[in-house]
Amino acid sequence: MKYPENISKNEDGAAAKEQPLPFSQGGIVVGMNKLRGKERIYCIQDDVHTLCLGATRSGKSRTVVLQSICTLGLAGESLVISDPKAELYHYTHEFLQKLNYDVYALDFRTPEKSHHYNLLQPIIDAALRGDQEQAEMLAWDMTNVLVGKSQGEKIWTNGEMSVIAATILSVVWDNAKRPEYQNLTNVYWFLAEMNRQIGNKTPMQDYMKRLPPTHPARALLSISDIAPSRTKGSFYTSALTTLRLFTSKSIYAITHKSDFSLTELGEKKQALFIILPDEKTTFYPVASLMVSQLYELLTAEADKRGGRLKRRVNFILDEFGNFTPIADFTNKLTVGGGRGMRFNLFLQSFEQLKEKYDAHAASTIKSNCQTWIYLQADDLETLREVSEKLGTYTTSSYQLSASNSKYSTPSTSHSMNLMERKLLTVDEVRRVARPYQIVISRSHPAMMFSPDLSEWAFNAMLGLGDKEHNRQVREERERKRPVRTDTRKEVKLWNIWIYYQKDIARQLEEKRLQEAAGGNVFFGPNSDIE
Structure with a gap:
């Protein structure tokens, strides 16, 4: 195992491309054993998914996650990492860059330093190819993640989803030559302004009448159009509430364009960090959407080359319990491994799964994760x-009895019985603590030794030390990050709604003049007055 300073570099300081990989395969690290000054690392190299259970402050990052990122980096596998607090990014991005990785960070904590990715990019790409069916499917998949599972009658969820999907397709299709407007911020404002009532009409009604029959948004808009006005209003209100996140200038700054292609993760050595604030769950729907999009795009890439990606992609989803439900996630787990995608889910308890998915889906997710790593839990279930x-x-089980009375001969007897016992009782499981962890697979379970990162060679590889040194490292690496976007700049809006609003206002004025003149005013053929 080589330290960063010993990795050969070219003139630009990047790791030489011909540098052989230290590991042929990487995986989630489950333990370590020191022998004669060397470390033997135990990791899961098979195409299986992993579920790690660790309550708050159980040491998931410093006993499992950071070691796993290093191992996967040394094996040259691609990474998608959800990163509350940006700690994982601060500690590992320079290490990965020295290994010749392309490292990207979608940073919702400090948006001005974030790379950019347009969440509509797969739909835009499908539209550019002229693949309308694929664009419609991707728009519906995106909407499914944004809206989430139905909490009541399906009519409300389905109506909201049809409105959002139709608006996405309108914004993408109608701005084929104006890419600066193809983003979710414009989806929100298109929906908000086109449904603003002027008189007894809305611009959306006029817009629908002018759509050609082949327009992909027409059929979806018709779903809400046939609903009663109050019901329709509820659809639009719910849709705007779902999309409200994208009205933020900082979110617009991250999602209005793309710096990279998600499909390249399955081909090149890349690491994508999704940095999320740990004090709130506001941005987790975006993380869920990214995971869903990545799976769909990488699946298509795998199908092009015989069913498997050129480079294995590893999803390390810390705080997975905060993610909004990912559409068809059980199916993604079932078939993802064979295509070269491994999901590694980090939870505080199984209760988090039950809150997000129904009982059947939660059970399927657990059973599809062939390896469980238990660090610590407080939840009894x-x-x-x-x-x-x-x-x-x-x-x-041994029993020994003795008899000793005043008028009889003392006697003793013993017996032995076989009995069944749990390998570890509930209380014994609760008492497991660092540096030990339980690893359960489909074969035999094991108690593994996995100490804090400070006791691994990876600690020096990452340039880390004690707590104060690590704090200074994070501070310095954050300071060195370049500012990529001015989040104060005005949002570029499509503003097509202004045209429709003015047209309705003109029609209303013509109607007023007609009534004032006793009906003797001539109107052009484009007038549409109710």
């Missing part, structure tokens, strides 16, 4: 399930 997963074993 989680402890009980881990204990059940560990299984039982047969042990001996």
Whole structure:
């Protein structure tokens, strides 16, 4: 295992491309054993998904996540990492760059330093290819993630989804030659302004009448159009509430254009960090959307080359319990591994899964994660399930009895019985603590030794030390990050609604003049007055 200073570099300071990879395969690290001054690392190299259970302050990052990122980097596998607090990015991005990785960060904590990715990019690309069917499917998939599962009658969720999907297609299709308007911020404002009532009409009604039959938004808009006015209003209000996140200038700064292509993750050595504020869950729908899009795009790339990606992609989803539900996630887990995509989910308890997915889906997600890593949990149901997963074993039970009375000969007897016992009871599972962790797979479970990062060679590789040194490292690396966007700049809006609003106002004025003149005013053929 080589340290960064020993990795050969070219004149530009980047790692030489011909540098052989230290590891042939990487994976989630489950333990380490020191022997004669060397470290033997145990990691999961198979195409399987992993579920890691660790309550707050259980040490997930410093006993599992950082070591896994380093191992995968040394194996040259691509990474998609959700990163609350930006800690993982600060610690590992320079290490990955020295290994010749393209490192991108979508940073919702400090948007001015973020790379850019347009969430509508897959739909835009499909539209540019003329693939209307694919564009419609991608728009519906995106909407499914944004809206989430139905909380009541399906009519409300379906109506809201049809409105959002139709608006996305309108913004993308109608701005084929104006890419600066193809973003979710314009989707919000198009929906808001086109449904602003003027008199007894809305611009959206006029817009629909002028759509050609082949326009991809026409059929979806018709779903809401046939609903009663109050119901329709609820659809639009719910849709605007869902999209309100994209009215922020800082979010617009990140999502109005693209610096990179998601499909290249399956071909080149790339690492994508999705940096999220840890004090709120506002931006987790975007993280869920990114994961869903990545899966769909990488699946298409895998299908082009015989069903498997050129380079394996590893999703390290920290705080997965805060993600909004990912559409068809159980199916993604079922078939993803064979295509070269591994999902590694980090939860505080199983209760988080049940809150986001129904009982059947939560159970399927757990069963599709062939390896469980248990660090620590406080939830009784989680402890009980881990204990059940560990299984039982047969042990001996001894009984010894003695008889000693005044008028009889003293006697003793003993017996031995075989009995079944849980490998670890609920209370014993609860008592497991660092540096030990339980690893459960489809074969035999194991208690693994996985100390804090400070006791690994990776600590020096990453340029880290004690707590104060690490704080200074984070501070310095954050300071060195370039500012990429001025988040104060005005948002570029399509403003087509102004044309429709003026047209309706003109029609209303003509109607007023007609009534004032006793009906003797002539109107052009384009007038549409009710």
